[in-house]
Amino acid sequence: MTQFSIDRRSVFKGAGALVVSIGIPGVAAAEIGKPVKPALSPDQLDSWLAVKADGDVVAYFGKMDMGQGVDVAIAQIVGEELDVPFERINVVMGDTAWTVNQGGASGSTGIQKGGIPLRNAAAEARRVLVELASQRLGVPADRIEVTDGVVAVSGDPARKLSYGELIGGRYFDLAMTWNGKIGNDLVAEGQAKPKPPSAYKIVGQSPPRFDVPAKVFGKLDYVTDIKVPGMLHGRMIRPPVAGAVPVAVDDGSVQDLPGVRVVCDKGFVGIVAEREWDAVQAVERLHVTWSEAAPPFPEMAALYDHIRQASVVKREVPVATGEIDPAFASAARIVEAEYEWPFQSHASMGPACAVVDARADRATLWTGSQKPHFARDGVARALGLPQDKVHGIWVPGPGSYGRNDAGDAGIDAALLSKAVDRPVRVQGMRYEGHGWDPKGPASIHRARAALDKDGAVIGYVFESKGFSRIDIDTNESDPSYSLAGQLMGLPLKSLQGFGVPAESYGFASKRSAWETIAPLLDRGSPLRTAHLRDPVGPQIQFASESFIDEIAAATATDPLAFRLRYLKAPRDIAVVKAAAERAQWDPRPSPRPDRSGDTLSGRGIAYAQRSGAVVAIVAEVEIDRRTGKVWARKFTVAHDCGLIINPDGLRRCIEGNVVQGTSRALTEEVAFDRAKVTSTDWLSYPILDISETPEAVDIVLINRPELPPAGAGESSIRPVAAALANAVFDATGVRLRRAPLTPQRLKAALA
Amino acid sequence: MAERIAFELNGETRTVEVAPDTPLLYVLRNELGLSNPHFGCGLAQCGACTVHVDGAPTRSCSLPVSQAAGTKVMTLAGLGTPEHPHRLQAAFIAEQVPQCGYCLNGWIMTAAALLRDTPHPSEQQIRDGLSGLKCRCGTHMAILRAVRRAAQAA
Ligand code: FES
Ligand code: FES
Numbered sequence: 001m002t003q004f005s006i007d008r009r010s011v012f013k014g015a016g017a018l019v020v021s022i023g024i025p026g027v028a029a030a031e032i033g034k035p036v037k038p039a040l041s042p043d044q045l046d047s048w049l050a051v052k053a054d055g056d057v058v059a060y061f062g063k064m065d066m067g068q069g070v071d072v073a074i075a076q077i078v079g080e081e082l083d084v085p086f087e088r089i090n091v092v093m094g095d096t097a098w099t100v101n102q103g104g105a106s107g108s109t110g111i112q113k114g115g116i117p118l119r120n121a122a123a124e125a126r127r128v129l130v131e132l133a134s135q136r137l138g139v140p141a142d143r144i145e146v147t148d149g150v151v152a153v154s155g156d157p158a159r160k161l162s163y164g165e166l167i168g169g170r171y172f173d174l175a176m177t178w179n180g181k182i183g184n185d186l187v188a189e190g191q192a193k194p195k196p197p198s199a200y201k202i203v204g205q206s207p208p209r210f211d212v213p214a215k216v217f218g219k220l221d222y223v224t225d226i227k228v229p230g231m232l233h234g235r236m237i238r239p240p241v242a243g244a245v246p247v248a249v250d251d252g253s254v255q256d257l258p259g260v261r262v263v264c265d266k267g268f269v270g271i272v273a274e275r276e277w278d279a280v281q282a283v284e285r286l287h288v289t290w291s292e293a294a295p296p297f298p299e300m301a302a303l304y305d306h307i308r309q310a311s312v313v314k315r316e317v318p319v320a321t322g323e324i325d326p327a328f329a330s331a332a333r334i335v336e337a338e339y340e341w342p343f344q345s346h347a348s349m350g351p352a353c354a355v356v357d358a359r360a361d362r363a364t365l366w367t368g369s370q371k372p373h374f375a376r377d378g379v380a381r382a383l384g385l386p387q388d389k390v391h392g393i394w395v396p397g398p399g400s401y402g403r404n405d406a407g408d409a410g411i412d413a414a415l416l417s418k419a420v421d422r423p424v425r426v427q428g429m430r431y432e433g434h435g436w437d438p439k440g441p442a443s444i445h446r447a448r449a450a451l452d453k454d455g456a457v458i459g460y461v462f463e464s465k466g467f468s469r470i471d472i473d474t475n476e477s478d479p480s481y482s483l484a485g486q487l488m489g490l491p492l493k494s495l496q497g498f499g500v501p502a503e504s505y506g507f508a509s510k511r512s513a514w515e516t517i518a519p520l521l522d523r524g525s526p527l528r529t530a531h532l533r534d535p536v537g538p539q540i541q542f543a544s545e546s547f548i549d550e551i552a553a554a555t556a557t558d559p560l561a562f563r564l565r566y567l568k569a570p571r572d573i574a575v576v577k578a579a580a581e582r583a584q585w586d587p588r589p590s591p592r593p594d595r596s597g598d599t600l601s602g603r604g605i606a607y608a609q610r611s612g613a614v615v616a617i618v619a620e621v622e623i624d625r626r627t628g629k630v631w632a633r634k635f636t637v638a639h640d641c642g643l644i645i646n647p648d649g650l651r652r653c654i655e656g657n658v659v660q661g662t663s664r665a666l667t668e669e670v671a672f673d674r675a676k677v678t679s680t681d682w683l684s685y686p687i688l689d690i691s692e693t694p695e696a697v698d699i700v701l702i703n704r705p706e707l708p709p710a711g712a713g714e715s716s717i718r719p720v721a722a723a724l725a726n727a728v729f730d731a732t733g734v735r736l737r738r739a740p741l742t743p744q745r746l747k748a749a750l751a
Numbered sequence: 752m753a754e755r756i757a758f759e760l761n762g763e764t765r766t767v768e769v770a771p772d773t774p775l776l777y778v779l780r781n782e783l784g785l786s787n788p789h790f791g792c793g794l795a796q797c798g799a800c801t802v803h804v805d806g807a808p809t810r811s812c813s814l815p816v817s818q819a820a821g822t823k824v825m826t827l828a829g830l831g832t833p834e835h836p837h838r839l840q841a842a843f844i845a846e847q848v849p850q851c852g853y854c855l856n857g858w859i860m861t862a863a864a865l866l867r868d869t870p871h872p873s874e875q876q877i878r879d880g881l882s883g884l885k886c887r888c889g890t891h892m893a894i895l896r897a898v899r900r901a902a903q904a905a
Contacts, residue, residue, distance in 0.1 A: 067850030067888060074754035208847055215852030217836070217845040218787035218827035222853065225786035277770070277777045280793075347753060349799060349853040349887040350791050398791075399888040430792040648847070651868045656850055659889030682885055691878040693891040 009205065019490075034173040042178040042188045045128075046171045048121030049078060055149050055164030057084050059122075061093040062102030062186070063114035064128035065369050066400055068656070068713060069209045069649035070110035076645055077115050081122035083146040084163065091210070094372045094394025103184035104371030105400070106474065108403050108711025111645055112612065115709065117188040121176065123191025128174060133161050151375040197643055198706040204703075207256040208647035211396070214393055223368035224353045224427060231355065233276040234416045234426040235270040235283045238436055241675040243521050244293035246488075253287035262286065263419040266514040267487035267524060270416050272424055283429070293714045295674035296521040304340045304738075307444050307465055310517035314496035322509025326461025331450035335554045337547055339447075341466075341539035341739040343670035344440040346532055347685055350398035351428030352437075353404035358417035362389040365414065368397015369406040374475035378407075379414040382479045401660075402531035405437040407476035408483040415484055431680035436483065439670055440532030441467035443498070445543030447550075449507075455555035460507040462500065463545055468729055472496040472530035487525035494519055499536045501544035502718070504569035526677045527670070534714035537610060537662060538721050540738055545606035545722030549729065551591065558587045559726060562710040569609075570703075574695075575616040576607050578638035578700045583618035590730040598625045601633075604726025612710030613641035619656070619723035625729050628747025631692060632662045633726055637716055638700040643705035654716045655697050661720025663688035666740050756820045761829030771817035775809075776800045778816045779826065787827055798857020798884035802826045808861045822893070824880040827856050830863060839863055841900035850888035858883040862898045870905045877902075 038044045051107070052057045059078045065071040075089035081489050092098050102114050126146065133151035134141040145180040152160035164166075178188040190616075230432050237463070239620040245267040254260045259274040260282045269288060273279035298306040328334065330670055355366040356379060363383055376392030383390070397406055406427060413426040428436070443466025449458030471494045472481045479485030480493055498514035520527055552562035560580050567573050583603070592602055598624040607616035620634040667686045671679040684703035721739055729735050734749040757766040760783060767782045774793070778783045779802070781902040788811060791799025794877040795813040799841030802811045836844070841861050849855055857879065865872060872880065877898050886894065 067852065081768045197874070208844075211852070212752065212845055212847055212849060213833060215849045215855060216827075216840045217831070217833055218856070220852065221786045222789070223782075224789060277773045280777075347887055349797065349851060349885065350789055396851065398789075398853040427790065429797075430794055433792075622808070652847060652850075652890075656889040660887075661893045663889065681794055682792060687885065687887065689882055690884060690886075690891050690894065691882040692896060693878070697892055737825050 002738060003698065013166050027285070030089055031297065034171045037171050040098070040100060041119070042186055043176050045121055045124055045174040045176055045190065047100055048118060048188070049125055050171070051163050053164055053169035055162050055168055056088045056491070057082060057089060058090045058092055059118055060097040060099045061091050061114065061118060062373070063110045063374070064094050064105040064264050064394060065110065066105050066370055068112070068653045069646060071207055072207055072649060073645040074115060074118055076202045076205065076207065077119050078122040081119055082126050082149070084149040085425060086202050088149065088205050096373050096376045096392040099185065101182050101373035104373060104475070106371065107186050107611065108713035108715065109184050110711070110713065111709045112711045113184050113695045117186060120189040120196050122192040123192040123622070124174070124176060125172065127192035129163055129166050132166050135160060141273070151514065167258070171188050177598055180597045181490070183470040194700060196471050203645050206646050209649070221395065222395045223355070223366055223388070224350060225357045226366045226395055226425065227355055227731045228355060228423045231423040231425050232272040232274060232420060233279040234270055234281045234413060234424045234704040236412050236426065236428065236432065237271065237286060238282055238290060238432065239290055241290065241293045241295055242525055243296050243495065244290040246288050246293050248289040250287040254285050257285070261420060263416055265415070266489050268415060268484050270412065272416055272420050280429070297527065297672055297674050297723035299674060300672050301468040303342070305444055307442065307517060312515040313518055315513060315515045317511060317513040318500050319512035322476055324459050324461060324509045324511050328448070328450045331459065332453040333451040334448060335451065336446070336448040336550050337550050337737060338541035339445040340544060341443050341542060342739065343442045343527055344432050344664055344668050345670050345685055346401050346404035346437045347677070347687065348398040348400060348404050348437070351430060351433035352409035353397065353425065353427040354406070354409035354413040355423060355425040356410065356413035356417040357423035358383055358414055361385070362705045363414065365390060365392045365410055366395050366412045367392060367406065368395060368400065369410060369476065370400045374406065374477035375410045377477035378479055378482060379410050380412050383413045383418055383483065401533035402535065403438050403472055403474055410476065411479055411482040411484045434685050435677040435680040436526050440467055441529040443467070443539050445503070445540065447543060447547035447553045451555065456642070457551060458508045460505070460510045462513070463509070463513045464498055464500070464540055464543070465517065466518060467529040468494060468496050468498065469529065469531060469535045470497045471519045471528045474531050476612050483524060489599065490523070490527070492519060492523045499540055501540050503544065503607070504572045505548070505566040505611070506568040507566060527672060530626055530716050533660065534610065534717045537714065538661060538719040539739070541606065541608045541718045542665070542721040545608070545719055546725045546737065549604065549726045550735065553590055553627065553729070554588045558589055560585050561587060565606070571614050574702065575614050576639040578702060579616035579618050579636050580605065582638065582698060582700050583636035585618065588599070590629030590696050590726065591733040592730055595731065595733055599623070600625055600731040602724045602727045602731025604728070604730055606726060608715070608718035610711070610715040610718055613712060613715035615716045615719055617640050617716070617719045617723040619720070620728040621715065621724060621727040621731055623728065623746065625750060628743035628750060630666055630724065630728055630741055630743070632666070632694050632748065634694055634696045634698070636698045636700070638702065639712070639716060640702040640704060641710040641715060642704050643709040644701060644703045645709055647701055650701060650712055651699050653712050654699055657716040658697050658720055659688060659693065661717040662694070662724065662741065665721035665724045667742065669740050673677065689728060756816055758786065758819045758821060761825055767807040767816070769816060774812050775814045775816045775819050776811040778896040779811060784828060785828070786852055787797070787855055791853065796885070797854070798861065799854055801856045801860040802819045803860060803864065806864065808864045811818070814896070823835070827859055830859065837863060838904045839866065842897040842904065846893045846897040846900060848890050848893040848897050850890055854884070854886040858886070858894050862901070866905060872902055
């Protein structure tokens with residue numbers, strides 16, 4: 001049985017939150033350090049790392065790896081600063097008892113921001129250890145060198161002390177300074193200055209992931225595999241019409257299933273059972289009478305009209321340069337277009353799961369949420385417990401790409417556990433994974449360009465209008481942002497946010513703006529919107545980079561040349577050139593002149609900035625004219641995210657972005673009727689099939705050691721859809737302005 | 752009503768007493784304590800629950816356990832071990848395939864049967880043979896590389 005135990009969890013080095021105790025045996029004759037660990041706090045060096053008696057190092061990381069090797073990169077960074085071999089670094093993450101809240105997995109900042117305190121702490125620890133060694137060896141610190149965790153006198157290597165000997169098993173008890181910001185922006189530092197990148201030996205290598213072998217041998221326990229003594233299996237029941245609440249629940253309808261109990265509180269309806277299969281059957285059999293709620297959604301076909309007509313809740317104009325109105329007034333020609341992007345689902349590989357053991361005065365949460373500290377906070381609030389009485393433990397879950405359904409499962413499990421006074425494991429069914437997860441927002445995007453008589457762009461306006469990217473906040477620390485909380489009547493406190501294209505086109509006058517509209521239902525909506533990988537990036541850049549091609553086409557200019565004419569930022573120019581060069585870009589206007597035959601081929605380029613990273617992609621497509629089906633045959637990606645920590649890990653991360661981006665561009669669209677989401681499985685919400693996988697994703701990495709590392713978890717998904725749409729236009733002469741670029745749409749447009 | 756059902760699981764005979772319509776997946780995970788395979792959809796659409804039943808890749812979420820009676824069931828953990836990895840497991844590690852890895856049962860167990868029956872598959876045979884399985888993290892490129900690598904190791 002996979003009964004939960006500390007032993008079992010320590011089997012795999014560094015795999016998730018597996019190492020919970022650093023073990024302090026053999027504190028032999030240490031003269032420095034304290035035997036007792038100071039309380040967890042960002043301003044304590046011991047909150048960030050520990051040296052074990054044998055000299056192994058534990059790094060405490062308050063962000064998460066979601067399967068892209070961020071923990072490996074953190075181990076590289078810590079090993080680098082400490083001069084300890086990579087193999088000797090263990091990374092503990094996602095356990096609220098052992099790590100400070102660095103924001104969890106968020107905005108691809110795991111390395112970019114999450115690595116900063118770890119780098120500083122490791123540098124500080126090295127400084128202190130060298131100082132201590134210098135005292136004990138009786139030589140000045142500048143005559144000391146560190147190799148593989150051993151401090152030795154230069155030129156006299158026999159005089160040495162290992163880190164293990166110096167402090168192993170004890171605590172530094174050393175204060176650092178910190179900026180007081182819990183979450184992504186937390187910075188802590190000591191007196192030491194980190195190494196210059198020119199001295200890096202471990203950073204820049206590609207050690208493999210910690211968790212891959214355990215996964216491949218079927219030996220890694222996921223959150224779905226957590227079993228605690230006395231645990232019951234829970235399932236939730238969601239309303240058939242969004243907004244309906246239960247009027248009557250007939251417990252008798254599940255009486256013949258052994259040990260089934262129904263928990264109902266306002267709109268929250270769940271079931272627990274001793275056996276999981278009984279819980280699953282009970283969900284189907286339980287008879288609930290629901291209130292007559294007016295179906296809250298527009299017809300799906302009217303979605304974009306709804307967005308166009310909806311009143312604006314918030315408008316922002318982050319970019320406004322030059323004189324727009326005179327430019328348009330004097331334009332020799334105006335190009336304009338409007339683009340549309342649907343709701344999309346996280347559709348994680350497994351529906352969300354969480355286990356909560358809620359007692360009267362404390363609770364434990366096992367969660368796959370990418371923000372376990374915030375998940376802990378939400379469970380504490382839902383249970384009415386102080387935060388420090390709830391222990392949140394992250395265990396790997398099915399892949400997570402933002403605020404997915406994992407953020408809801410913890411609170412579901414907490415409320416069920418409290419109601420039945422037993423630990424409860426909740427897992428969703430597939431229709432919940434697709435049908436009830438928070439969605440990526442649907443939107444429309446209007447673009448206009450004013451051209452002078454020579455075809456130069458003198459005015460450019462880009463405006464997005466859509467559902468907020470944060471109807472549901474980016475984390476689940478407040479139950480009002482959880483499905484359970486909303487079904488129990490907590491009103492949605494919709495936050496307002498969208499975004500603008502991330503590019504450096506230097507048009508003479510330019511305005512980029514966004515507008516958000518109200519959610520379709522004020523609480524408990526299966527179309528509530530939240531962060532989905534690269535929140536609003538793919539949709540905005542789909543529109544903005546398609547439109548750049550439309551201006552280029554309108555002026556019969558090669559799309560690459562057009563971009564290079566207007567791009568301003570040197571790194572942007574460099575990636576665009578690098579992608580084009582590697583792809584052997586053929587300079588000519590789109591569409592291609594010869595568009596005969598049943599198989600059409602074309603190429604398109606698009607690029608995007610993202611939080612310090614910049615990516616350009618050339619897509620090459622093949623299209624079956626008879627079916628309208630697009631095959632993304634080849635991608636060439638040029639990627640610059642500053643300093644590269646782990647090149648192989650980065651390549652796979654980019655591949656995953658490109659494949660998921662292709663899926664979202666070509667096939668993904670949440671379907672709904674007036675009452676509910678109707679795309680509730682893999683048939684109604686298809687993703688890119690392996691048979692449709694590109695033949696090649698050719699990647700050019702541009703390393704910039706002079707720059708800090710930026711995030712790579714989301715940057716390269718951003719320009720994929722536009723590169724594909726531009727390639728489709730090149731191949732066919734047809735401009736698809738509504739995503740996804742389905743065979744039906746293309747076939748209709750080609751007819 | 753519960754029934755006694757016996758089958759061979761990764762080489763050992765196991766007997767359970769469960770309702771015969773319980774899907775094999777639930778029996779493996781809950782009665783027999785396996786952590787793997789996984790529940791992904793329960794609809795035979797994704798492959799996260801794939802095991803071999805008498806050598807055939809089978810979606811255990813949709814197979815009533817009564818139909819597994821008397822068969823040989825093998826899971827990913829039974830396919831190979833760190834000491835004696837199946838060549839696909841070695842290839843999936845060499846290519847560092849998984850992100851979350853929740854999908855791996857489907858890919859590896861299906862590919863294992865494919866390579867057993869077609870030791871030197873063409874690219875098209877690999878793609879067709881794995882079609883329908885899901886990987887939401889989008890590790891498709893690495894999966895294909897790993898299967899090609901394993902085929903070459905045959
Ligand atoms: S869980 Fe069995 S196929 Fe998806
Ligand atoms: S690796 Fe996450 S679903 Fe395949």
